[in-house]
Amino acid sequence: MGRERRAPWARESGAGPPWERWARPGRLPWASTLAVAVVQQAGSSYAALHQPGRAPLDSFARVLLAAGPAFLLLRHRHPVAAVSGACLAAALYLGGGYPYGPVFISVAVSCFTAVVAGHRRVVWSAVALLWAVHLLIAHWLYQWLPPAGDGPAGWGAEWAPAAWAAALLAAAELVRVRREQWAHARAEHAAAERRRADEERLRIARELHDVLAHSISVINVQAGVGLALIDSHPEQARTALTTIKAASKEALGEVRQVLDTLRAPGDAPRSPAPGLDRLQELTRQAAGAGLDVHVTTEGPPADLPPGAGLAAFRIVQEALTNIVRHSGSRTAEVLLHYGPDALEVTVDDEGPALSGTVSGGGNGLLGMRERAAALGGTAEAGVRPDGGFRVRARLPLRGQREQREPRGERGGTGEP
Known part of the structure; x- marks a missing residue:
């Protein structure tokens, strides 16, 4: 054959x-x-x-x-x-x-x-x-x-062998059909495994990008401050170095947590995934990079479905990182609006954009959209009419939770 x-x-x-x-x-x-x-x-x-x-x-x-x-x-x-x-x-x-x-x-x-x-x-x-x-x-x-x-x-004796031949061919056809069904199911299973592997690789790539982009941006800004002040203001240079040490330590911890999922798939993570409860820590890091962040919450905080807290945290983190790297503004406004059906996250800066930067086409902005889409939501980013820049994301509060809770998964702000 x-x-x-x-x-x-x-x-x-x-x-x-x-x-x-x-x-x-x-x-x-x-x-x-x-x-x-x-x-x-x-x-x-x-x-x-x-x-x-x-x-x-x-x-x-x-x-x-x-x-x-x-x-x-x-x-x-x-x-x-x-x-x-x-x-x-x-x-x-x-x-x-x-x-x-x-x-x-x-x-x-x-x-x-x-x-x-x-x-x-x-x-x-x-x-x-x-x-x-x-x-x-x-x-x-x-x-x-x-x-x-x-x-x-005699012609009457011909029916018995004809019946046996028909039964044999029918049995062979049945086995052939069953074999094709088995092959089709096996191909679908392999395709599903490949899709899951691709989705996991994409998730890990997103996590590493968000962690490293934010932390390295903070380190880069503080390293520039330290070099500029090391001779004239050594105490301020020391503060910059302290910020670099803290940012690099946190980045190493988060990278290690992501890589642990590769070494031992299926095991529970050693530490919870970041969520909105760590937003204050994120604003302190941004402050260390010279960015003054104001956080406003509207509506009563609601329980987030699995993954939504991490997505919201990463979206804010990426937006602040882009402001540090690409905007001339040193202030940012973060608005968390808890509606009846969705959490809306808005991050604004006054601008203007630094020369040579781009808007809307980076991997970080693409990662925002992918995170929101994975939860059934949306994310968009663009220049405001007054020259500033806005990132807005909408994450559903009900659909994902109602679909997952019957299977025994628990809610919260961590990774599912």
Whole structure:
């Protein structure tokens, strides 16, 4: 069987349905072939004792009884050749007038394997031709073929072998369909695993970007301050270095937490994921970078569905990082509005944008949109009419929580 025929059912060792373990193209089925050969030889000898009117089993008959099983050795690699050879040996056996017996076992096995492998038309054609040869021999050509004095077969006796052939082909079709279903389910499972892996890689990349971009921005600003003041104002330079140490320590801790999920997937994180409860800590870090942040909360704070607290924290963190890096403003306004259905997060700065910066196209802004979209919300960023810049995100408060709580997941502001 060619590579393109096997591709839909290709699999790793030990995987797949039970029948695939004996249908591997890489090895010859010696045991089953030998068993069929023994049954055909012994069964035909027994049938000859009870059919004295048929031609005796001579050496040519023995060769034909061995030829059919011999073709079965090829049934996994070359199923068409196996079906053709087994049917030809059976047709010659019928033409020789030998006793009826288990000569058709090799035909049945080869046809079953070929149908499962997808060669339906070849099998149906071969069975039809063999059946036509049988009818010609039994009803018209018997006068010129051995044994001498043989008469025509009764038409009523033809129904039993026809029923057996139909049952065999139906069973083979059933197995073929089941095998295709198994292959399709296996392909869908593999695709789902790949999607989960891609989503996990994207989540980790987002986390690392947000952590490192914010912390390195703070470190960069403080390093510049320290270098500028190290000679004239060493105490202020010391404060800048202290801020650098704190920011780098926190960044290392968060990076370690993200990487721990790679080393031990499925284990609980050692520390909770950041949420809005750490917003004050975030504003202190921004203050260390020279950015004055004012936080305003509107509405009664509500319980956030899984992941929403982390998403809100990262969105504010990214927005503040962009202000530090790309805006000439040294103040920022953060508004948390708890509505009946959603939490709206708005971060504003007065601008103007520093020369050479871009708005709306960075990886951080793309990460904001991805985080919000993963929770069923939205995020947008753009320049305000007065020249400032605004980041606004809307995170649903109900939909995600109601869908997850029945499965036993708990709410909160941490990562799910």
